[in-house]
Amino acid sequence: MPELPEAEANRRRIEDKCLNRTIEEAVPGDNVTYIELPGDNERARLVGRQFTETHRHGKLIFAGSKTGPWICVHLGMTGSLIPFDEGTDEQPSATKFLIRFEGDRALAFRCPRKLGWLRVVDSPEEEVERIGFGPDALEIGEDDFVEVIGGTNGAVKSALIEQKKIAGVGNLWSDEILFDVGIVPDRKANELDEDTLRKMYGVMRDRLRAVVKTNADYSQLPDDWLVRHRKKGEDCRRCGGTIRNKTVGGRSAYYCDRHQD
Numbered sequence: 001m002p003e004l005p006e007a008e009a010n011r012r013r014i015e016d017k018c019l020n021r022t023i024e025e026a027v028p029g030d031n032v033t034y035i036e037l038p039g040d041n042e043r044a045r046l047v048g049r050q051f052t053e054t055h056r057h058g059k060l061i062f063a064g065s066k067t068g069p070w071i072c073v074h075l076g077m078t079g080s081l082i083p084f085d086e087g088t089d090e091q092p093s094a095t096k097f098l099i100r101f102e103g104d105r106a107l108a109f110r111c112p113r114k115l116g117w118l119r120v121v122d123s124p125e126e127e128v129e130r131i132g133f134g135p136d137a138l139e140i141g142e143d144d145f146v147e148v149i150g151g152t153n154g155a156v157k158s159a160l161i162e163q164k165k166i167a168g169v170g171n172l173w174s175d176e177i178l179f180d181v182g183i184v185p186d187r188k189a190n191e192l193d194e195d196t197l198r199k200m201y202g203v204m205r206d207r208l209r210a211v212v213k214t215n216a217d218y219s220q221l222p223d224d225w226l227v228r229h230r231k232k233g234e235d236c237r238r239c240g241g242t243i244r245n246k247t248v249g250g251r252s253a254y255y256c257d258r259h260q261d
């Protein structure tokens with residue numbers, strides 16, 4: 001499931017390929033009944049406009065201009081944004097929304113399964129506030145992180161993935177952060193000492209930045225990261241313990257049974 005690094009990689013593709021081109025058409029694809037897409041009036045707002053900038057907040061991707069409107073995209077489980085050239089490239093499969101720019105350039109919102117959506121909004125700030133997301137995981141300050149996570153009465157994993165606290169960390173990267181800090185996912189967040197929370201903050205930033213740097217290409221990540229061996233019964237590359245799995249807050253959590261406590 002896409003998290004902050006995937007959203008950032010998708011944002012960069014729009015930034016590289018779709019800016020400063022007049023939008024000629026914005027149309028839904030086939031079989032879109034299960035997915036939230038803009039209606040006729042919203043789509044009409046895009047036509048004749050250009051995207052001149054992009055933005056990302058947590059897992060949300062935005063493209064628009066100073067005066068708006070903007071598209072806001074949530075990739076859901078399997079979504080992606082793919083710029084391509086009509087006539088040269090084939091339209092991606094499972095395209096649920098298509099924006100055609102002047103010339104041959106187009107942007108496909110691919111979303112083979114449920115939960116992704118695309119909206120037309122006035123500004124990123126307003127939409128983030130309307131949804132109620134917390135600060136972006138790469139923007140939040142250390143003291144705010146300590147307060148928000150340390151003030152949570154519940155499992156630390158659940159606190160990390162709660163988008164209303166911090167936006168961008170999901171199931172995969174919360175496990176990685178806890179693996180590196182050596183804390184089991186169901187430890188109570190408000191029982192962690194301040195040093196541990198500060199360390200966790202640094203690890204979160206380091207990990208997310210490193211993944212963003214690879215454009216979310218996990219094959220480039222170090223072999224001793226949990227993500228490379230996140231499977232029940234695998235050996236922990238850190239300590240030789242065993243990777244275990246348990247449900248925490250309704251989510252499947254992976255951890256090492258030896259170096260995490």
Ligand SMILES: [Zn+2]
Pocket residue numbers: 236237238239240241242256257258259260
């Ligand atoms: Zn271990």
